[in-house]
Amino acid sequence: MRSLPPLSIFVFALSLLIACSHEQDATAGSPGAVDVTAAWARPSLPPHENSAAFFVVHNRTDHAVQLLGASTSRAGVTELHHMEMDGDRMRMRRVPSFTIPAHGELVLEPGSNHLMFFELPAPWVDGEKVDLHLEFDSLPAVDVLAEVRPL
Amino acid sequence: MKWACLGLLLVSLGCSDSDAGLLDFQGIGGDFTLTDEQGQKFSLAEHRGQVYLLFFGFTHCPDVCPTTLVELQEVFQRLGGAGQDLQILFVSVDPERDTPELLASYLQPFDLPVIGLTGTVSQVEKVAQAYGAFFEKVALDSAAVYTMDHSTRSYLIDGEGKVRYIFRYKDEPERIAQIVRKLLP
Incomplete structure (x- = not known):
C-alpha cells in the first residue's frame, strides 16, 4: 500500500480540525450565545435555611433556550421557583425550567422568577460573592458570581 | 344600576372621608390573642x-x-421621630414551623419595632378570617416541602383596635407613611 504524501496528511488534519471546530459551534454555539448579567443574591435570614438569587439571561441565538437547572457550592439544593401575585395573594411554585425566547431575555427578580437555595452550610452575608452554575438545554453551562446585597 | 354599584362601593369602603384618607371598615378586624416571639401572650385588647x-x-x-x-x-x-408610636405585628400563617424562638431570630436582623405573633393553626385561622385575609398550605415537590399561599395586605389599626386602612403589597413606603402619620400624635 502506498503511503500518503505529507501534504495529504496535513490537509486531512486541517479538515479534521475544521470539522471539530464546526461541530463545537453546532452544539455549543458561538461564545456569548447566552449571557448572564446583573447577578445578585439576597442575604440569608435566620435560621439561615434558604436564600434566593436573581439575574438576567440574554439569549442571542435564533432558537429558544431552556434554563434547566442550577447549582452552587454554597447550598445543598438549588431549585427554580416562580412567584406570582393572584390579586393580593402570593403564590410560589417550583418549576422544571425557564424559557429564554430567541433573541430575548429572561429576568429573575424579587416578586417573580428566582433561584431558590436550601441547605445552606453557612449564612450568606452582604458583600460576599456566591458562585452560580447554570445549565441550559442546548448550550454549555454558564458560571457567574452573584454578589450578596440587601433586598 | 351605576349608582347602585357606586353606593355599594361606598358602603363596602365604609367611606367616612372626614379624616382625609383614613377609613372605617365594617366587619373587618377586631381583637385577638396570640403568642409573641418571647413566648408571652399578646392580646390586642x-x-x-x-x-x-x-x-x-x-x-x-x-x-x-x-x-x-x-x-x-x-x-x-420617612416617619422619623413620629415612628416611635407605631409598632408592626407580623402574624405567622405557618404556626406549625414558626415557633416563638424562630420568629425572634428571623425578625432580629430588621431594624424595626416588630412583634412576631404565632399560635395554634386554628387561632391564626380565626385572626385571618376576622381580617379578611387568606392563607393555604400547599405541598411542593421541593426541599421547601410546603409553602403557604397567603394574602399580602397590611392593616393599619388605631388606638381603639379598629382597622383604619388596608394597604396593598405594591403600595409605596411614602404613601404608607403619609397615611400612617394621620394616626400618630
Missing part, C-alpha cells in the same frame, strides 16, 4: 392607645415577607 400595622407572613417565605419588612424600614425612615 390590652394595648389600647397603640397604633399597629399588622400583616401576615411566614419565616420560610422567600420573597414577599423579607421585601415587606425592608419596605417597612423605609416607612419608619
Whole structure:
C-alpha cells in the first residue's frame, strides 16, 4: 500500500480540525450565545435555611433556550421557583425550567422568577460573592458570581 | 344600576372621608390573642392607645415577607421621630414551623419595632378570617416541602383596635407613611 504524501496528511488534519471546530459551534454555539448579567443574591435570614438569587439571561441565538437547572457550592439544593401575585395573594411554585425566547431575555427578580437555595452550610452575608452554575438545554453551562446585597 | 354599584362601593369602603384618607371598615378586624416571639401572650385588647400595622407572613417565605419588612424600614425612615408610636405585628400563617424562638431570630436582623405573633393553626385561622385575609398550605415537590399561599395586605389599626386602612403589597413606603402619620400624635 502506498503511503500518503505529507501534504495529504496535513490537509486531512486541517479538515479534521475544521470539522471539530464546526461541530463545537453546532452544539455549543458561538461564545456569548447566552449571557448572564446583573447577578445578585439576597442575604440569608435566620435560621439561615434558604436564600434566593436573581439575574438576567440574554439569549442571542435564533432558537429558544431552556434554563434547566442550577447549582452552587454554597447550598445543598438549588431549585427554580416562580412567584406570582393572584390579586393580593402570593403564590410560589417550583418549576422544571425557564424559557429564554430567541433573541430575548429572561429576568429573575424579587416578586417573580428566582433561584431558590436550601441547605445552606453557612449564612450568606452582604458583600460576599456566591458562585452560580447554570445549565441550559442546548448550550454549555454558564458560571457567574452573584454578589450578596440587601433586598 | 351605576349608582347602585357606586353606593355599594361606598358602603363596602365604609367611606367616612372626614379624616382625609383614613377609613372605617365594617366587619373587618377586631381583637385577638396570640403568642409573641418571647413566648408571652399578646392580646390586642390590652394595648389600647397603640397604633399597629399588622400583616401576615411566614419565616420560610422567600420573597414577599423579607421585601415587606425592608419596605417597612423605609416607612419608619420617612416617619422619623413620629415612628416611635407605631409598632408592626407580623402574624405567622405557618404556626406549625414558626415557633416563638424562630420568629425572634428571623425578625432580629430588621431594624424595626416588630412583634412576631404565632399560635395554634386554628387561632391564626380565626385572626385571618376576622381580617379578611387568606392563607393555604400547599405541598411542593421541593426541599421547601410546603409553602403557604397567603394574602399580602397590611392593616393599619388605631388606638381603639379598629382597622383604619388596608394597604396593598405594591403600595409605596411614602404613601404608607403619609397615611400612617394621620394616626400618630
